[in-house]
Amino acid sequence: MLYMKSRGDNKLKVEIKKLENINMLNDAMFKAVFRSVEARKMVATFLSRITGIEESILEKAEYQGGELVKNNIKEKGKVSDIIVKIQDDNKIILEMNQFVSNYIFEKNMSYAFTMFAETIPLRAKRYPYVYLINLDNFNKFKTKEGILHFKIRDEYGHIETEHYQSIHLILENIIDEKYNGDKEIKKTVEFLKKNNLEEMKKEYGSDEKYMAAVRRVEDLSTDPNFIGYYDEKEAIQQDLDDMWETGYDEGEKKGLEQGLTQGLKQGMKQGLERGAHEKQIEIAKNLIKKLDIKEVSEITGLSIEEVKKLS
Numbered sequence: 163m164l165y166m167k168s169r170g171d172n173k174l175k176v177e178i179k180k181l182e183n184i185n186m187l188n189d190a191m192f193k194a195v196f197r198s199v200e201a202r203k204m205v206a207t208f209l210s211r212i213t214g215i216e217e218s219i220l221e222k223a224e225y226q227g228g229e230l231v232k233n234n235i236k237e238k239g240k241v242s243d244i245i246v247k248i249q250d251d252n253k254i255i256l257e258m259n260q261f262v263s264n265y266i267f268e269k270n271m272s273y274a275f276t277m278f279a280e281t282i283p284l285r286a287k288r289y290p291y292v293y294l295i296n297l298d299n300f301n302k303f304k305t306k307e308g309i310l311h312f313k314i315r316d317e318y319g320h321i322e323t324e325h326y327q328s329i330h331l332i333l334e335n336i337i338d339e340k341y342n343g344d345k346e347i348k349k350t351v352e353f354l355k356k357n358n359l360e361e362m363k364k365e366y367g368s369d370e371k372y373m374a375a376v377r378r379v380e381d382l383s384t385d386p387n388f389i390g391y392y393d394e395k396e397a398i399q400q401d402l403d404d405m406w407e408t409g410y411d412e413g414e415k416k417g418l419e420q421g422l423t424q425g426l427k428q429g430m431k432q433g434l435e436r437g438a439h440e441k442q443i444e445i446a447k448n449l450i451k452k453l454d455i456k457e458v459s460e461i462t463g464l465s466i467e468e469v470k471k472l473s
Contacts, residue, residue, distance in 0.1 A: 333354070
């Protein structure tokens with residue numbers, strides 16, 4: 163892309179780099195668009211259909227980068243893609259998972275549980291809701307469903323708390339013509355799968371809610387500072403994808419595939435139980451500074467003896 167810039171009597175040709183092929187699933191692009199004011203109505207509708215929270219509340223919410231509080235100075239930074247802060251300390255964590263990688267869900271869940279623990283006020287009579295929404299550009303669960311909901315359950319399968327939900331959107335299933343779910347969710351996912359600006363304009367030209375988001379994409383596509391960040395994220399994500407596809411940590415990959423094939427339900431049950439217990443301990447460590455042992459036990463589901471050991 164060229165434009166003419168005058169300097170006295172001379173005219174200089176200045177080249178401006180422009181993103182020709184746009185990857186909406188790119189970490190940088192996803193965050194820049196979904197956190198923007200321009201895309202707010204589109205995103206609010208999308209999140210409302212998933213969580214049941216009113217659109218008007220989500221439009222007024224605060225959309226931030228996902229830097230989480232560190233427990234100590236040596237701890238590595240914890241970063242989620244987008245954190246939506248709603249009234250009464252309720253939060254939505256959005257994670258774009260473009261490529262499958264080892265422990266990606268465990269990492270996202272760990273951040274969500276950390277935030278859940280940090281937002282519980284001292285001597286609280288009510289607890290905030292935390293929704294972890296994963297947008298999965300792969301089907302690691304080998305499911306035909308478009309949206310999966312997970313809640314914390316005890317060993318008998320009873321739901322322990324309604325205040326935390328982990329939700330997975332399987333993008334390839336949602337855009338499938340057989341998907342019979344929410345049309346607005348499908349429309350937003352289809353928007354995320356677009357990779358050409360002109361196609362976006364043609365597709366959404368009559369829908370101002372989406373065209374506002376398209377204009378944001380257009381602005382970003384010619385912003386030199388953003389393009390540099392975008393290119394960096396593309397390179398990192400491509401490296402991750404290459405490592406997975408070419409056999410990086412092949413033994414662990416093979417074990418995962420076998421586990422999913424042989425005894426999927428039992429394997430998932432054991433994994434979720436183990437993961438849930440570890441997260442309970444993480445929450446307890448945060449809560450024990452604020453609440454007494456009995457209250458920590460009631461909230462986390464750990465026994466009083468286990469909580470005493472942590473203290």
